[in-house]
Amino acid sequence: MRYIFKFPDIGEGLEEGVIIQWHVDKGQKVKMGESLVTMETDKVVTEIPSPREGVIAARYGKEGEVIRVGAALVEIELDSSEADISINQEETKTQQVEEEGAGVVGTLEVAGNDFVLTASKEGIHEDNQTKSNSVKALATPVARAMAKEMGIDINLVRGSGPAQRVMKDDILNYSKQDSKPTVSKSIASENLLEERVEVEPLSQIRKTIAKNMIQSKHNAAHMTVFEEIEISELDRIRKKYKDYFKEENIKITYLAFIVKAVALALKKHKSLNAEMDMEKGVMIYKKYYNIGIAADTEKGLVVPVIKNADRLSIKEIALEIQILADKARDGKLSIDDMKDGTFTITSYGSIGGLFAVPVINYPQAGILGIGRISKQPIVKDDKLDIGLILPLSLSVDHRIADGGETSRFLNTVMSYLNEPVGLLIY
């Protein structure tokens, strides 16, 4: 039995809508309430749910095309259980079925009186033949299609429906008895797949991350340099000031020192704080130093920005990091909090990992990755000692920064972190 679903008036009294996106393909199974298509009318973009369960036999209109209210959107080959109802009605010809569509939004008015048709001409023809010639089995279209797909001779299947009509379940039961391995294997594989995967729509933030990452990889010439630095002195100073500012509820982190070191190093190596405009054929060297901090949140990666980090003290940077981290965690970051970054730091070490190849926050010129700090054996004054090692991974856009300048920039950052007292003076 085939059900023709027409584009309903979704409640604005309008005459037409635009197909934004199809969510089903021909041959696909749909359940009642599953989204068929996203349509747009003058003020509303809405998903149109399937009013019935079955298999999509046809769909009308391409994405971007205008469909008039009342025009056919899809034809659904009804599932056997639904078809059974109609089969019993078949003897008295096609009947109108009163039904309210299961719309998510809007009452999906089922348009027209002839929306339930007999399954196909073939079906009617075969049914008639069955009466005069018992060789061909009486069967629902779904069962017939399923038997064909599974390679089962439908005439060998005993029907459990009205007038011994072969139903979908009869085919399934028959296939279980059938010893052909291909049939049982395909059913088993299908079930296994449903159990093994979970399909989830992309969130807006995930789409944005994907778009930005691809844009960076497509446009920037990535190059990465790795280094390690001994930070025992930085650790000593951090601990000292950590306790000092504890009363003010400000947490002095390694990151605050690194932000300051990077901002000051950028002032000495302008190409790392630059942006290339290929269209205009110019290089834009920025004279402001806004450091983005890549933050891992429940919803995904966000990059809030510490503005004018070169002018802020370690304490002010630490406070700013705290405020932005709280906002990121609560999902309260505004566009203003995240715009105008000139360089980015990604600190994955607190979660795990020594080195990485960070993806540049395009169109910026560089990104510094901070790995996990660990105690390691070092040679100090020709003696074996225990050092506190911070791994660094610096990715740059090689179109903007040459290798030599990149290494010099990293050396400057390291010299600041090696002599952190200097950072407190600026």
Next chain:
Amino acid sequence: MSTQPVLYSYNLPDYAIFESKKDFDYYIGTPDNTYIVLGRSNNIEGTINCENVKQDGIITLKRPSGGESVILSPNMLIFSFMYRNDKIINPHKLFKIINTKLIDNLSKIGIGNLSSKGISDLNIGNMKIMGSSMFTKNKTIFYHGVLNISEDVELIERYLMHPSKEPDYREKRSHRDFVSSLQREGYNLSKEELTKALETSILQIKEELKKI
């Protein structure tokens, strides 16, 4: 060199509520900057004045909901809500509930001659002061509207072309003759007063939705 501005996906703070885990959530706030927001099917060409937009560095976004392009600015209030429910809600009915509550609560703070026109516009007399649109996905309705408090209509004239579709009552009027602001209509209300009226409306709408 491309003359078209870059088109970004709609990512203003109100859209975050669409991913809220609650069944109902809302946002009321002032845009932090001036933005142009295109409707889902709008194209840049024929919709906005690319030269002016690019020259002024205005960020152009495309929203997931329907309707024509709008301007958002710090002199406006955007208000949005999301509602997740299995029940069937007719958008026309929903727009009617929303505008009835808005008119009711905005009238209470002294704004007169308010009416709902077109599909979902809110007007003072024959001048539009609020526009809105809606989209639904995964049994979630997302509604957003923008109320012009005091933005100069010349800004709209500068950036937006005449829309390809318009409600009958617009009668081909230019932006200048069709759109207005509360201030231009003689209402100098604070953002706090307006925010409160909008919030009251949204909470009342929530109660109405529960009854459906």
